[in-house]
Amino acid sequence: MSIQIQAVNQSFHGQTILDNINLTIEPQKIYGLLGRNGAGKSTLLNIISNRIFATSGTVTLDEDSLVDNDHTLGRLYLMSEVNLYNERTKLTKLLDVTTRFYGDFDRDYATQLAAKFELDLNARFGKLSTGYRTIFKLIVALCVPADYIFLDEPVLGLDANHRELFYQELIETYSERPRTFVISTHLIEEIANLIEHVFVLDQHQITVNGSVPDILDRSYAITGPDADVRQYTTGLNIIGQDQLGGITAHYVYGALEDDRPIPDTVKIEHLDLQKLFVNLTNHQEVAHVN
Amino acid sequence: MSIQIQAVNQSFHGQTILDNINLTIEPQKIYGLLGRNGAGKSTLLNIISNRIFATSGTVTLDEDSLVDNDHTLGRLYLMSEVNLYNERTKLTKLLDVTTRFYGDFDRDYATQLAAKFELDLNARFGKLSTGYRTIFKLIVALCVPADYIFLDEPVLGLDANHRELFYQELIETYSERPRTFVISTHLIEEIANLIEHVFVLDQHQITVNGSVPDILDRSYAITGPDADVRQYTTGLNIIGQDQLGGITAHYVYGALEDDRPIPDTVKIEHLDLQKLFVNLTNHQEVAHVN
Structure with a gap:
């Protein structure tokens, strides 16, 4: 019961982006994926969620391949920095589409979260500021029924109050319905108390892989x-x-x-x-x- | 000798965005402009730097109006979240244009900073990640010869190492050539030791205006x-x-x-x-x- 990333390599135009990545991501655990700008974090997350293909290596979920496997892919969700939404579409409409795609999408919780973050769901996606685009993507990520949620830069552009609110909501939704979160962020101190386990991706390789207390020790x-x-x-x-x-x-x-x-x-x-x-x-x- | 913002109001489609803003920005001082998402910070910075017009009120620099006044406007620089650069242009070319516009643009320092931040100046602007777009804009802002530099979200997408490097460079360039910086950021604790004076913009009004030690006291x-x-x-x-x-x-x-x-x-x-x-x-x- 886990995601296994085995011997994953990625190169592009002769440049190494990921160099022999081996990781296990267990169920119901909160991870931090830390790395500098350009270390390869987003590439790794895109490979795990089958948005791009690795040059070599495998990614499996409970021993099933994740490449083009709709059944297993439905158990994963990646919130990424890239804006995949049509700028002219209203947020309510975007939620409708997501609800149709994921039968068990938690629409009630999405509505509650929008109220807490003071996000107007009648706005069009393209009209949102950087911070509010992040908030909308976060809300979707917290409400999809997936078992493994990957959050790439989940607090980009968020003010201090909204960041606190997000950390609180993450803890609450996790304790109500335990699932795996992998959080990639540059605000490391703010998540240090949230995460149990850390991966550090440095110069395209995993250089630290351990529990937070062990590492700090x-x-x-x-x-x-x-x-x-x-x-x-x-x-x-x-x-x-x-x-x-x-x-x-x-x-x-x-x-x-x-x-x-x-x-x-x-x-x-x-x-x-x-x-x-x-x-x-x-x-x-x-x-x-x- | 200062920027005077007097009775500035801004409304859009009947909604108040700025409500009677009165501020003095003195020479050679580092300010923090703090506010939540949507408080009106970017609008205020755009009005001060004459990118948009206030509904009413005045902004003067040493008693000269800043509206459409090329002489005084050249003394101000706004680094904003909006990307004003052509995505297909190389960074060296963008620096050439800036150098031609500002006679005293510090091209040597720009080259040094690019090396420190490991930014490849032969890249095209559109190919940069969020973090590196911010870095390029920061480099320009630190090298223009203006007396008043406004930095809107100067660390958006920057990793922890790059944020530390920016804070260090800001202190060094300030001590070599004292000028005013107004920093608007959501990472408040990280700039708390850099700034002397704070403005808090809350629900479209200035609610705090004072020196950092006085306020914390x-x-x-x-x-x-x-x-x-x-x-x-x-x-x-x-x-x-x-x-x-x-x-x-x-x-x-x-x-x-x-x-x-x-x-x-x-x-x-x-x-x-x-x-x-x-x-x-x-x-x-x-x-x-x-």
Whole structure:
């Protein structure tokens, strides 16, 4: 019972976009798919949901292929940044079409959500601002009866109040009807408490694949006078650094050496998820460390 | 020496979009213009930069009108969410045009920024992702020689690393050549340390206009057992609340009453800027308080 992504590769005009991606996406779990602009996140989501074909590799749901398989594809839904809707069509009409397509589309919940987000369903899609286009697409994604929902940039253009409302609604609808959400977003700190498991896609490869508590447990900021910090972190997996005056911070991902004495001048703290991500994926800076 | 916005009103099809806006924008200062989706922020920025006309009111720069005045308009630049560029034109070509238009356009800095953001200037504008379109527009905005730069949604679609890089570059370019920036963004916490002064545009009116330290100084979270909190906050300007179990938080904007005893069970802290904004502009929730 899961989505299996096996040895998926994608290239375009000789450039690698995805390099040997292997992932398991389990039922009823909330995932974060994190990656920088251009890392390949949207391509991966499009391949999983059969909108584009992988150059090689397979994607299966409960061991059935997802390529051109209407039965299994109906169990997946991708909310993407691309606007697939006709600009001149009214939102109520778009909901009618979606309801006809998905028998169990939760129209009542869609109406409730539109009221909470103050979205006028009589508006035409093309008349909506960036934020309200996102809101409409979010509402559809939360109301389709699929078991696996992929949200690509679900808060693009949303104000702080609407983002909070979306996070609350996600938690509520998930607890009422548990299903899988895979959230791809650049606002990492805001979803850090929502997601159970993280995939980091960096330079076309999966570089982190683990539970959020496990990952944060292995993420450290080691701060103090430059020489003391350098001495303590020698040989550790340093992913980044900051300097201010004579004080240095080294960011480490991975185990510390327990038997190494910690100088009194050095402070060890855990990193938050966004800071970890920024350092893991900031390749220009890592070159300067040590 | 400043931009004066006086009694500006805007309505469209009988609907009020801006209601009697009066603001002063001083030279060499960094402002935040905060507002919810649909509050009228983009309309205000378009009026200031003469892209659209106000229904009534005036906008002047050093006492000269900005309406159709090429001399004063050249001192202003608006980076907006709307894409004004031809999709098929290469970025280098777009920079050429901008350089020809603004004699003092800082082409060297633009090239440096493109390298830092890893933006390929040989790409065509239409081929860029949302994030990279924003990056290109940001680069232009940071390199034009204007004295007043308005940034409407400057981090839309940017990943966490690129957002950090932009904030750093903004501070550096500002300290090298002080000028005014007015930043309109939904990522309030990320700019809270950058901006000196805040305008909040709420339901078409300016409801907050003050320095960031002053505003945060007047913003409180009062937390404790429900009855004790209610007793302490009676008569204060409560802008929102949260409840969890028997614990209540009331959010207050404005002075506390110094001679009122604080119950031992009640904790008073300051709010951060985003939390203050969310509560100030969350009209649905305020109705439930007390």
